[in-house]
Amino acid sequence: METTPGNTAVRVRGLRKAYGSHTAVDGVDLDVRTGEIFALLGPNGAGKTTATEILEGQRGRDAGEVAVLGEDPARAGAAWRARIGIVLQESKDFAELTVAEIVRHFALYYPAPRDPDEVIDAVGLADKAGSRTTQLSGGQRRRLDVALGILGDPELLFLDEPTTGFDPEVRRRFWDLIAGLRADGTTILLTTHYLDEAEHLADRVGVLAAGRLVDVDTPARLGGRHLAPATVRWTEAGAPQEIATDAPTAEIAALSARFGGEVPGLSVYRPSLEDVYLTLIGEAR
Numbered sequence: 474m475e476t477t478p479g480n481t482a483v484r485v486r487g488l489r490k491a492y493g494s495h496t497a498v499d500g501v502d503l504d505v506r507t508g509e510i511f512a513l514l515g516p517n518g519a520g521k522t523t524a525t526e527i528l529e530g531q532r533g534r535d536a537g538e539v540a541v542l543g544e545d546p547a548r549a550g551a552a553w554r555a556r557i558g559i560v561l562q563e564s565k566d567f568a569e570l571t572v573a574e575i576v577r578h579f580a581l582y583y584p585a586p587r588d589p590d591e592v593i594d595a596v597g598l599a600d601k602a603g604s605r606t607t608q609l610s611g612g613q614r615r616r617l618d619v620a621l622g623i624l625g626d627p628e629l630l631f632l633d634e635p636t637t638g639f640d641p642e643v644r645r646r647f648w649d650l651i652a653g654l655r656a657d658g659t660t661i662l663l664t665t666h667y668l669d670e671a672e673h674l675a676d677r678v679g680v681l682a683a684g685r686l687v688d689v690d691t692p693a694r695l696g697g698r699h700l701a702p703a704t705v706r707w708t709e710a711g712a713p714q715e716i717a718t719d720a721p722t723a724e725i726a727a728l729s730a731r732f733g734g735e736v737p738g739l740s741v742y743r744p745s746l747e748d749v750y751l752t753l754i755g756e757a758r
């Protein structure tokens with residue numbers, strides 16, 4: 474089976490989609506490389522869900538070229554569908570079934586599924602295998618969604634806001650699970666509103682604003698973040714002081730020499746991913 478031309482899992486050129494007079498996706502070019510975690514960021518209504526649903530083959534497009542695992546999702550069939558995994562924002566409802574029953578049932582839909590018990594274990598639900606979904610917490614429901622998304626052993630996994638409502642510890646464990654999937658070779662396209670999640674997980678991020686992709690880069694370089702000066706702050710004569718500098722270490726050494734050791738209230742600040750993200754979407758308005 475053909476995987477991907479030039480190690481590209483997703484290739485999009487000139488993608489356009491309008492709902493009536495409203496253009497939701499407005500000429501997007503995007504490449505997701507095989508084996509990477511790519512995070513799509515953007516404010517509410519930016520077009521993330523529309524774009525990903527087109528890539529998943531769940532929504533038609535008005536214009537543009539799209540290749541996902543080498544095939545056009547608008548025309549691809551069941552064999553292609555078995556190579557992708559999808560975790561939607563909303564959980565499905567399976568009130569009367571247990572976790573194990575659901576996972577075993579859905580395994581029947583795939584030509585070469587992963588072992589259901591191993592998948593339940595991988596998402597940390599082994600001790601809930603006999604529980605009905607109504608007895609699960611929100612975070613546990615989300616883990617079941619992910620279990621179903623990875624059950625077919627997909628080459629490409631779509632994760633739509635996977636950790637909404639998770640407590641911090643569960644989020645960390647979930648991140649480990651996602652990083653483990655990447656380590657196993659799964660390509661992951663993630664949409665999220667959590668900048669720390671993108672920073673922790675993503676190899677590259679793309680920022681979508683009003684249907685246009687305004688920047689694509691690593692979390693460290695997005696929006697020229699790596700080039701931005703650092704701000705050194707300290708307290709002197711009871712008043713806060715600050716200086717923007719490309720050489721914070723030299724500034725601190727000079728300050729330390731001047732104070733004869735410890736510099737009161739010393740901190741070094743660099744723009745966070747959230748800072749550059751907010752600047753990028755502000756400029757796009």
Ligand SMILES: Nc1ncnc2c1ncn2[C@@H]1O[C@H](COP(=O)(O)OP(=O)(O)OP(=O)(O)O)[C@@H](O)[C@H]1O
Pocket residue numbers: 492495497515516517518519520521522523524
């Ligand atoms: N089925 C639809 N019919 C009409 N307009 C739609 C439809 N789906 C989405 N839209 C509009 O298209 C735009 C993009 O929506 P989309 O759901 O793709 O954004 P999003 O980036 O996923 O937002 P969020 O972060 O809130 O999930 C929005 O203005 C939305 O109102």
